[in-house]
Amino acid sequence: MRVRVAPSPTGAMHLGLARTALYNWLFCRAQGGRFVLRIDDTDAGRNLDESLEPILRGLRWLGIEWNEGPGVGGPHAPYFQSQRAERHAAVVELLLERGAAYLDYATAEETRAEREQAIAEKRSTRYSRRWMGDTEARRRQFEAEGRKPVVRLRMPESGTLVLDDLVRGRVEFDWSLEQDHVVRRADGSCLYHLASIVDDHDMDISHIIRAEEHLSNTPRQVFIARALGWALPKFCHLPYVAEPGSKNKLSKRKLEQYARNRDFAELVAIGRKVAPALGLVPDAPALNPVSIEFYELTGFVPAALVNYLALLGWALDDRTEHFERDELARAFTLDRVNRAPASFDPGRLLAFQTRHMLGLAVEARVELVLPFLVRAGLAGEPAGDAERHRVGAILEAAGDRVKVGADILDYRGFFTSDDRLEYDEAAFRKRLLKPGVAELLARFRERLAAQQRFDAASHEDTLNRFVVEAGIKVGDVIHALRVAVTGKAVGFGVFETLAILGRDSSLARIDRALAMAREAGSEDTR
RNA sequence: GGCCCCAUCGUCUAGUGGCCCAGGACAUCACUCUUUCAAGGUGAAGACACGGGUUCGAUUCCCGUUGGGGCCGCCA
Numbered sequence: 001m002r003v004r005v006a007p008s009p010t011g012a013m014h015l016g017l018a019r020t021a022l023y024n025w026l027f028c029r030a031q032g033g034r035f036v037l038r039i040d041d042t043d044a045g046r047n048l049d050e051s052l053e054p055i056l057r058g059l060r061w062l063g064i065e066w067n068e069g070p071g072v073g074g075p076h077a078p079y080f081q082s083q084r085a086e087r088h089a090a091v092v093e094l095l096l097e098r099g100a101a102y103l104d105y106a107t108a109e110e111t112r113a114e115r116e117q118a119i120a121e122k123r124s125t126r127y128s129r130r131w132m133g134d135t136e137a138r139r140r141q142f143e144a145e146g147r148k149p150v151v152r153l154r155m156p157e158s159g160t161l162v163l164d165d166l167v168r169g170r171v172e173f174d175w176s177l178e179q180d181h182v183v184r185r186a187d188g189s190c191l192y193h194l195a196s197i198v199d200d201h202d203m204d205i206s207h208i209i210r211a212e213e214h215l216s217n218t219p220r221q222v223f224i225a226r227a228l229g230w231a232l233p234k235f236c237h238l239p240y241v242a243e244p245g246s247k248n249k250l251s252k253r254k255l256e257q258y259a260r261n262r263d264f265a266e267l268v269a270i271g272r273k274v275a276p277a278l279g280l281v282p283d284a285p286a287l288n289p290v291s292i293e294f295y296e297l298t299g300f301v302p303a304a305l306v307n308y309l310a311l312l313g314w315a316l317d318d319r320t321e322h323f324e325r326d327e328l329a330r331a332f333t334l335d336r337v338n339r340a341p342a343s344f345d346p347g348r349l350l351a352f353q354t355r356h357m358l359g360l361a362v363e364a365r366v367e368l369v370l371p372f373l374v375r376a377g378l379a380g381e382p383a384g385d386a387e388r389h390r391v392g393a394i395l396e397a398a399g400d401r402v403k404v405g406a407d408i409l410d411y412r413g414f415f416t417s418d419d420r421l422e423y424d425e426a427a428f429r430k431r432l433l434k435p436g437v438a439e440l441l442a443r444f445r446e447r448l449a450a451q452q453r454f455d456a457a458s459h460e461d462t463l464n465r466f467v468v469e470a471g472i473k474v475g476d477v478i479h480a481l482r483v484a485v486t487g488k489a490v491g492f493g494v495f496e497t498l499a500i501l502g503r504d505s506s507l508a509r510i511d512r513a514l515a516m517a518r519e520a521g522s523e524d525t526r
Numbered sequence: 527g528g529c530c531c532c533a534u535c536g537u538c539u540a541g542u543g544g545c546c547c548a549g550g551a552c553a554u555c556a557c558u559c560u561u562u563c564a565a566g567g568u569g570a571a572g573a574c575a576c577g578g579g580u581u582c583g584a585u586u587c588c589c590g591u592u593g594g595g596g597c598c599g600c601c602a
Contacts, residue, residue: 152600
């Protein structure tokens with residue numbers, strides 16, 4: 001059993017390609033086959049490396065390893081379609097010899113005009129074969145006119161093609177409706193559809209698992225294979241991934257539009273948050289949630305994306321949702337793949353991410369999160385044990401508030417010096433400038449300072465006693481305390497916060513906040 | 527326009543003739559817990575596109591309609 005995924009190097013690895021690759025890989029792993037990565041760069045430009053790199057990187061990040069292909073080689077090398085041109089040309093000659101293809105002398109303009117007229121007259125757009133060079137005399141005549149021939153497939157004029165698609169079941173095509181597709185250009189280069197089926201045959205691919213948009217293209221490929229007497233691979237056409245809340249295909253050409261789309265808002269916000277730390281502009285293409293790169297850059301767990309993508313069009317049963325990579329590889333079967341397109345749902349992806357994130361050991365989460373602190377200049381490189389320990393404590397206290405790696409930046413206040421902590425203005429005003437609060441906080445500060453131990457349990461104990469003695473409620477002082485030490489109105493438990501900051505920092509921050517409150521207060525009364 | 531594919535809650539899905547006045551999950555809402563924000567707990571609302579058949583019985587089978595999508599390139 002051999003499968004392949006054959007992306008064209010477009011410069012970005014997007015969600016749809018990732019899922020197609022994943023399904024191929026899962027099927028391959030479940031069946032114990034070989035996974036081939038082939039690059040369909042038929043008319044690639046000069047910077048192949050640049051446009052290929054994101055795809056290779058994306059696949060590796062997702063843990064989709066290939067047995068044969070770029071970087072690893074294999075018995076069917078080369079794995080770049082552009083390097084197999086001679087073979088494709090030879091196959092075209094073979095097709096010509098067998099009468100399965102013919103030289104056609106129509107110019108591109110003539111073909112187009114014919115097609116447009118056919119559409120205008122609501123006729124079939126099938127080529128008329130008017131410029132077909134089917135006899136020596138005609139060929140000579142056309143060539144005397146200075147025409148250069150392309151090669152077209154000579155499609156059957158009757159009969160039915162019955163395909164047994166692995167997810168769609170029986171699909172029929174009427175041969176007489178199929179176009180005489182061009183397989184070789186006037187300049188001698190070959191077209192994708194020919195190259196694709198030739199390479200699949202040469203690479204001994206047994207299952208072609210690809211996106212639905214190729215279903216209509218299958219007859220011409222079957223025609224080529226049959227004309228050459230090749231055994232047909234099994235075909236399997238996967239539904240495409242649709243835009244959130246719609247059935248439109250997720251398109252890599254609409255990236256900018258998605259960035260403004262409400263459904264993507266949560267993800268886009270994460271991108272905006274990391275952008276400065278990564279030295280990127282907020283709307284950088286790499287931070288577009290339709291590309292896999294986004295998830296690597298913002299600190300997703302690859303297994304979470306794999307889990308989500310696997311379930312976008314496939315389900316094992318009516319309740320199993322959480323899968324690790326190897327569990328999927330064991331359970332995956334093509335017959336449980338859905339036939340209808342599935343919309344990408346950022347919210348659901350985030351839910352999978354949260355679950356996978358929390359499933360990680362703290363040490364693993366520390367490793368995931370650390371690069372963001374380093375890049376933001378908030379942690380040393382490499383981070384020391386003490387730093388790792390501190391980050392671990394923050395992660396444990398934060399729980400599922402840190403959903404993706406980049407979320408650690410919400411807690412940057414822990415990594416800035418006490419005299420540079422930034423205060424949220426509204427929070428400060430509301431919690432620290434409230435009458436009487438500063439005085440209570442100052443009194444509580446002395447209790448804290450007097451504590452023997454400086455851990456969360458002690459803080460809680462101290463506060464509870466203080467509240468009783470002062471005849472107040474916890475809420476009367478704790479909010480001011482949070483703002484004083486973190487600069488923000490929201491965050492995880494205050495007692496844990498104080499413990500992580502330590503005695504010196506905690507007291508210094510409270511003192512600074514009190515001084516600022518005093519200043520603001522005197523300005524008000526002036 | 528031609529051909530092909532598809533159709534269960536907002537979303538992902540379970541369902542292969544009776545177990546389904548349709549189950550789970552995400553999202554939503556309410557209540558609860560609570561030191562904020564999350565999380566948690568409890569609960570609510572929410573779908574078989576429509577019309578014909580077939581059948582004792584259709585979400586499930588067939589036909590049609592409607593809707594959505596893909597392909598129809600000397601792009602991949």
